[in-house]
Amino acid sequence: MTPRLLGAVEDSRAGNKARREQKSSGERCCVSKANCCQLIYQQLLLLKMKLYCLSGHPTLPCNVLKFKSTTIMLDCGLDTTSVLNFLPLPLVHSPRLSKLPGWVSKDGTINLGKELKECAGRVFVDAQPEFCLPERELLDLSTIDVILISNYHCMMALPYITEHTGFTGTVYATEPTLQIGRLLMEELVNFMERVPKAQSATSWKNKEIQRMLPGPLKDAVDVWMWKRCYSMQEVNSALSKVQLVGYSQKVELFGAVQVSPLSSGYSLGSSNWIIQSHHEKVSYVSGSSLLTTHPQPMDQSSLKNSDVLILTGLTQMPTANPDGMLGEFCSNLAMTIRAGGNVLVPCYSSGVIYDLLECLYQFIESANLGTTPFYFISPIANSSLEFSQIFAEWLCHNKQTKVYLPEPPFPHAELIQTNKLKHYPSIHGDFSSEFRQPCVVFTGHPSLRFGDVVHFMELWGKSSLNTIIFTEPDFSYLDALAPYQPLAMKCVYCPIDTRLNFHQVSKLLKEVQPLHVVCPEQYTQPPLTQSHRSDLMLELQPPPMPYRRCSVLNLPFRRRYERIYILPELANSLVPSEIKPGVSVATVSALLHSKDNKHTLQSVPKPPPMPPSKKRKRVIEEPPVALAPKPMLSGAVALEAFLATLQKHGITEVKVEETADGHILHLQAEDTLIQLEEDGTHIVCDSEPLRTTLRDLVLRFLQKL
Amino acid sequence: MPEIKVTPLGAGQDVGRSCILVSIGGKNIMLDCGMHMGYNDDRRFPDFSYITQNGRLTDFLDCVIISHFHLDHCGALPYMSEMVGYDGPIYMTHPTKAICPILLEDFRKITVDKKGETNFFTSQMIKDCMKKVIPLNLHQTVQVDDELEIKAYYAGHVLGAAMVHIKVGSESVVYTGDYNMTPDRHLGAAWIDKCRPDILISESTYATTIRDSKRCRERDFLKKVHESIERGGKVLIPVFALGRAQELCILLETFWERMNLKAPIYFSTGLTEKANHYYKLFITWTNQKIRKTFVQRNMFEFKHIKAFDRSYADNPGPMVVFATPGMLHAGQSLQIFKKWAGNEKNMVIMPGYCVQGTIGHKILNGQRKLEMEGRATLDVKLQVEYMSFSAHADAKGIMQLIRMAEPRNMLLVHGEAVKMEFLKGKIEQEFSIDCYMPANGETTTVTTNPSVPVDISLNLLKREMALGGPLPDPKKPRTMHGTLIMKENSLKLVSSEQALKELGLNEHQLRFTCHVQLQDPHSDADTLHRIYTHLKSVLKGYTIQHLPDGTVIVESIVIKVSSSTEDSNTKVLLLSWSYQVKTWTLFLEGLPMQSKPGSSANHLVIESLF
Numbered sequence A: 001m002t003p004r005l006l007g008a009v010e011d012s013r014a015g016n017k018a019r020r021e022q023k024s025s026g027e028r029c030c031v032s033k034a035n036c037c038q039l040i041y042q043q044l045l046l047l048k049m050k051l052y053c054l055s056g057h058p059t060l061p062c063n064v065l066k067f068k069s070t071t072i073m074l075d076c077g078l079d080t081t082s083v084l085n086f087l088p089l090p091l092v093h094s095p096r097l098s099k100l101p102g103w104v105s106k107d108g109t110i111n112l113g114k115e116l117k118e119c120a121g122r123v124f125v126d127a128q129p130e131f132c133l134p135e136r137e138l139l140d141l142s143t144i145d146v147i148l149i150s151n152y153h154c155m156m157a158l159p160y161i162t163e164h165t166g167f168t169g170t171v172y173a174t175e176p177t178l179q180i181g182r183l184l185m186e187e188l189v190n191f192m193e194r195v196p197k198a199q200s201a202t203s204w205k206n207k208e209i210q211r212m213l214p215g216p217l218k219d220a221v222d223v224w225m226w227k228r229c230y231s232m233q234e235v236n237s238a239l240s241k242v243q244l245v246g247y248s249q250k251v252e253l254f255g256a257v258q259v260s261p262l263s264s265g266y267s268l269g270s271s272n273w274i275i276q277s278h279h280e281k282v283s284y285v286s287g288s289s290l291l292t293t294h295p296q297p298m299d300q301s302s303l304k305n306s307d308v309l310i311l312t313g314l315t316q317m318p319t320a321n322p323d324g325m326l327g328e329f330c331s332n333l334a335m336t337i338r339a340g341g342n343v344l345v346p347c348y349s350s351g352v353i354y355d356l357l358e359c360l361y362q363f364i365e366s367a368n369l370g371t372t373p374f375y376f377i378s379p380i381a382n383s384s385l386e387f388s389q390i391f392a393e394w395l396c397h398n399k400q401t402k403v404y405l406p407e408p409p410f411p412h413a414e415l416i417q418t419n420k421l422k423h424y425p426s427i428h429g430d431f432s433s434e435f436r437q438p439c440v441v442f443t444g445h446p447s448l449r450f451g452d453v454v455h456f457m458e459l460w461g462k463s464s465l466n467t468i469i470f471t472e473p474d475f476s477y478l479d480a481l482a483p484y485q486p487l488a489m490k491c492v493y494c495p496i497d498t499r500l501n502f503h504q505v506s507k508l509l510k511e512v513q514p515l516h517v518v519c520p521e522q523y524t525q526p527p528l529t530q531s532h533r534s535d536l537m538l539e540l541q542p543p544p545m546p547y548r549r550c551s552v553l554n555l556p557f558r559r560r561y562e563r564i565y566i567l568p569e570l571a572n573s574l575v576p577s578e579i580k581p582g583v584s585v586a587t588v589s590a591l592l593h594s595k596d597n598k599h600t601l602q603s604v605p606k607p608p609p610m611p612p613s614k615k616r617k618r619v620i621e622e623p624p625v626a627l628a629p630k631p632m633l634s635g636a637v638a639l640e641a642f643l644a645t646l647q648k649h650g651i652t653e654v655k656v657e658e659t660a661d662g663h664i665l666h667l668q669a670e671d672t673l674i675q676l677e678e679d680g681t682h683i684v685c686d687s688e689p690l691r692t693t694l695r696d697l698v699l700r701f702l703q704k705l
Numbered sequence B: 001m002p003e004i005k006v007t008p009l010g011a012g013q014d015v016g017r018s019c020i021l022v023s024i025g026g027k028n029i030m031l032d033c034g035m036h037m038g039y040n041d042d043r044r045f046p047d048f049s050y051i052t053q054n055g056r057l058t059d060f061l062d063c064v065i066i067s068h069f070h071l072d073h074c075g076a077l078p079y080m081s082e083m084v085g086y087d088g089p090i091y092m093t094h095p096t097k098a099i100c101p102i103l104l105e106d107f108r109k110i111t112v113d114k115k116g117e118t119n120f121f122t123s124q125m126i127k128d129c130m131k132k133v134i135p136l137n138l139h140q141t142v143q144v145d146d147e148l149e150i151k152a153y154y155a156g157h158v159l160g161a162a163m164v165h166i167k168v169g170s171e172s173v174v175y176t177g178d179y180n181m182t183p184d185r186h187l188g189a190a191w192i193d194k195c196r197p198d199i200l201i202s203e204s205t206y207a208t209t210i211r212d213s214k215r216c217r218e219r220d221f222l223k224k225v226h227e228s229i230e231r232g233g234k235v236l237i238p239v240f241a242l243g244r245a246q247e248l249c250i251l252l253e254t255f256w257e258r259m260n261l262k263a264p265i266y267f268s269t270g271l272t273e274k275a276n277h278y279y280k281l282f283i284t285w286t287n288q289k290i291r292k293t294f295v296q297r298n299m300f301e302f303k304h305i306k307a308f309d310r311s312y313a314d315n316p317g318p319m320v321v322f323a324t325p326g327m328l329h330a331g332q333s334l335q336i337f338k339k340w341a342g343n344e345k346n347m348v349i350m351p352g353y354c355v356q357g358t359i360g361h362k363i364l365n366g367q368r369k370l371e372m373e374g375r376a377t378l379d380v381k382l383q384v385e386y387m388s389f390s391a392h393a394d395a396k397g398i399m400q401l402i403r404m405a406e407p408r409n410m411l412l413v414h415g416e417a418v419k420m421e422f423l424k425g426k427i428e429q430e431f432s433i434d435c436y437m438p439a440n441g442e443t444t445t446v447t448t449n450p451s452v453p454v455d456i457s458l459n460l461l462k463r464e465m466a467l468g469g470p471l472p473d474p475k476k477p478r479t480m481h482g483t484l485i486m487k488e489n490s491l492k493l494v495s496s497e498q499a500l501k502e503l504g505l506n507e508h509q510l511r512f513t514c515h516v517q518l519q520d521p522h523s524d525a526d527t528l529h530r531i532y533t534h535l536k537s538v539l540k541g542y543t544i545q546h547l548p549d550g551t552v553i554v555e556s557i558v559i560k561v562s563s564s565t566e567d568s569n570t571k572v573l574l575l576s577w578s579y580q581v582k583t584w585t586l587f588l589e590g591l592p593m594q595s596k597p598g599s600s601a602n603h604l605v606i607e608s609l610f
Helices: A003-033 A035-044 A081-085 A158-162 A175-193 A207-212 A232-239 A322-338 A352-366 A381-388 A397-403 A412-417 A430-434 A453-460 A477-484 A502-512 A568-573 A612-621 A639-648 A688-700 B077-085 B094-114 B123-131 B214-230 B244-259 B271-281 B288-293 B310-314 B331-340 B359-364 B395-405 B417-431 B458-467 B496-502 B524-538 B584-590 B601-609
Strands: A049-053 A063-067 A070-074 A116-119 A122-125 A146-148 A170-173 A242-244 A251-253 A257-263 A271-276 A281-285 A308-311 A343-346 A374-377 A421-424 A440-443 A467-470 A490-493 A516-520 A545-547 A552-555 A561-566 A577-580 A583-595 A598-603 A654-658 A662-667 A672-677 A680-684 B003-010 B019-024 B027-031 B063-065 B090-093 B133-136 B141-143 B148-154 B162-168 B171-175 B199-203 B234-238 B265-267 B305-307 B319-323 B347-350 B369-371 B377-379 B383-386 B409-413 B434-436 B444-447 B452-457 B478-487 B490-494 B509-519 B544-547 B551-554 B557-563 B570-578
Touching (some): A063 A281, A146 A257, A158 A232, A170 A175, A175 A242, A322 A352, A352 A412, A374 A381, A381 A421, A397 B094, A440 A453, A672 A688, A688 B509, B003 B171, B027 B162, B063 B077, B090 B162, B123 B133, B214 B244, B310 B319, B310 B331, B434 B444, B478 B496, B524 B557
Parallel strands (some): A146 A170, A343 A467, A374 A421, A374 A440, A516 A545, B090 B133, B199 B409, B234 B319, B265 B319, B409 B434, B452 B490
Antiparallel strands (some): A049 A063, A257 A271, A662 A672, B141 B148, B162 B171, B369 B377, B551 B557, B557 B570
16 A cells, blocks of 8 residues: 555545535534524424414314414404493393492502492492403514404404504304304394493502402402403404405415315314415314204314314313203203293304204194294394304205205294294393293393393392293303392203314314324313312313413424425426435526425426636625535445446456455556445545546446535 | 317317316316206217226316306216216305205106106215315415415306316416306306416307397386286296396396386295395305395395295286296296196296207297197197396407407317307407317317416525616616526526536636737836736726736636747747636737738637637
């Protein structure tokens, strides 16, 4: 071995090492130099996906998902349970309510008699009821690009979000969701505005004072954030931002993200949402049902292959079977009527009421209730009943088939036609003259704090012949009844909640197999009152990521790929070579265009010949990015074959020496060394033409990548 | 090059029996399956033998899409599916699915029961055919199979009419069916998003017309009816049960209300009342105004329009009667016509197109003596009026749709050849896109040039984007280099390093070393340092290292200096570099090697590499 060769080999090792070092130091250098642009990239392209949780109510969610460069609000639920702390708003003057004693602290130092009234041992705020809004401080709401609504119950906070926050985005909802949601908002505004209460109560919200109050007022949270109801003008403005979508419609957001609503089976037009790019998929499951009621069945299969599944809106009554409750509802109703009493059903004006009416349609004759009047009283009663008949596309198969006949899909049309069911906008007007007892009244609001139901509570509460049947699961019936105590009327609690129960949801999750599940913390432990029921919680592997109001979660995504489009001209110029059976590779050097979050590759145009005088300067000024780099090499050079090739090219005088890692070939006539190893070849040669020849010969044995 | 092929089996340079075959991305789709009103023989239906000579069509079609319920778009469907044989999916919107079987049954009754034809589809066949129908919702993306997706858009022509976007990979076609770009009394205007299809297949019924405003036609119509009523005449309006009938009813209803008219308006029994019901239940498919007010006032619950009884025709005094069918070829409209034809105070208004051979067609052509069955002749004395209310896009509307969808090619069907020719010229001129108008059985082939979707590794994309300087600057494209891996159906673009790793290959390092002599009297260390400082000044933006062991490193280039054993003024420069080295040219240009002429080793090195 000649000293020169040794040195050369050593140098080559140093070179390799240097190259490795260079690589790492180069990266470091890149970070420091391109620091800011890299940061931009992390945000624009690779950003972490985050979930901001603005509501703690598991069935009235409001979350914000930052997905790629898009900020998406998922639902806009309004927590109305706060109204239970207020006195009911009577439609006509109620001597009982106006005579309630004001509240004075036990030691007599605090007198809030004007704001707080005592009734049957509980304290109520005597003012217009207020709602608990989604958190508005956790992130800047004006940065929200879109709001996705899953069903009409989950959009009631919309005006608070879209108005007065600088929101400039778009709201997406299905047509029934928009129409019925509008009706429910209209109803809410109407309930509040027709019995205006000038007085506002704020003194009790003082932290020092609130501390002194009896529960549950004492424990109410964020009371300073509570807000009065919006106006119709705000509702109209908010809803003008809604863009309608159909199930399985693919909506592109800024080219980066695609969202698509799926049937969720819970109510007319209710949807779950898929939020995805080419390589990531988030499913948002909210208020879904597997029971066969009136809506189109739930689309489960489209939820498959999700990286993250956000799960909200499970049943609030995990132990109550909806069918059983429906039976109980009917039998209690019949019993009361037969005994000469009236039945009051506090309910929302859309949703389960359609099923109740359908159930009664079948039940009335068999229970001999043919002559009993059924009243549905709400400012939106007529609209709700009419709208339910025109959404054939959104109904279950049976109801769709009826429309083809053509017949109205819901039998309440027939109940109305035969005068068995009558609807009125309020207790005033026609109703007061046409009203006959005993009867059944469906009316709102289920909280018993406002709406026509307040009147019936005052009217019928004192007689034990009458019955109130609770069917809506949103409010605790004991809390709802508290300001009416003492009460003689019978109370029956038949909450009907058709949303998924824990058994159904675990089956669903097994089926659709999301990589990660995010859910309200309430779902990760059994209910407080039934702490031994481990079947009333989510048990998953890996365990679900719980959230609560004001949580900010980093969603576990490993984004590795992005979609890019190779333009046809470039695609045609690529030359693939087969590396393994079924696997081909082609080297690509192309121009990258990035616009509107879409990336395309096109052929590099031939550079125009540059004037030689300027060449040097230009080249140095602009880094040589336009030059295609040499490909990486792979494979090994087989000794025998290589020697044979050399021979073919007239190089015959080769001395082969075996080394630890391979061979060294000494081309004696040419004074050239070739070191052949498994993972490398080193050519030591001072003659340029020969080196080029040798290089090309070696390259023949290697694959280029 | 991928191609899309379009072959009309019907409606190619013609109106009637719409049936268009599209082959796109290996999928075959039939658009509409209509019958021709003008023929009673084989030509009534599209020639399905074009698809296959022997037997069933199921293997040759991936799906059938029906645009709306008019018989020239769906009249051949039961024949195709039940008699020729097709078991695949048939798509149509909900209203079309509801109304189409009723019209088919009506058509069957007239053909078989009245005309006594045999070898026609039966009621059971209509039912069996409808079982194969899958309802479509507007804007819903329906995945027919893994590759083929379709999406319906509102077309406005009749209740439930849809345009459809058909997509396979990045190739797509839009078929308009019949559409209307201006909202009318009961329907909204057609709309489509900027979906940039490869081909837009559009109807062209009114290819050469720019129609006067609909308001004018409506005023004319009302004036004529009103005048006739005023002078005590009876007005007969032959209609088809669905579509124009409802529009005209709304028109008369509001007119009656406004003018406080008392003359009765009747609707011939049967279908029509049922038809109004469809409009009530599918109110979401009507125009915005009707949808908005339907709770307060359902436009399809008519106060002034009552069901007709055959005996009313002889009642004295003025009246207006809507009766089916619309071409006066049979049924109630014909019976009433016979009764009223003799009185010149009466009037018949034909609101739509009449096929040759029908009485409607004859009287519209001015015939005043009609031969009836049993050699009787009928003198036509009543006034005959024609008013086109059919809702098709006119030339302006077609151009408007092209602007909306931005197609790459245009293809016209459902129109007359001469008129198409005119419109074709206009389209090619205004939009500089190719416009085709194939005749029946003629295939139009359009080559598409789709981009290839590839998954790029984020690392590579990030690296390449970061190289481009402060970003993102869409105007300044950046060059990127990578390796495309093609495995099964996936295409991945990754960096070469990652490609090696993913394919489980070892990198093979190829290095070169050579010696260059130069004259330099300084010490070895000084020479090296001079080279180092020189390189530093020339190679800006590169990391150049001067290691303590006496080497200078730029990228993978290693430089060492030693003195020649013979002559200490002659330095031997040892250069070693790898195959992939990038800075080579710059490096060499920067070398201070003008000394020792004759030894042009440096030049050799340059040329060997570039």
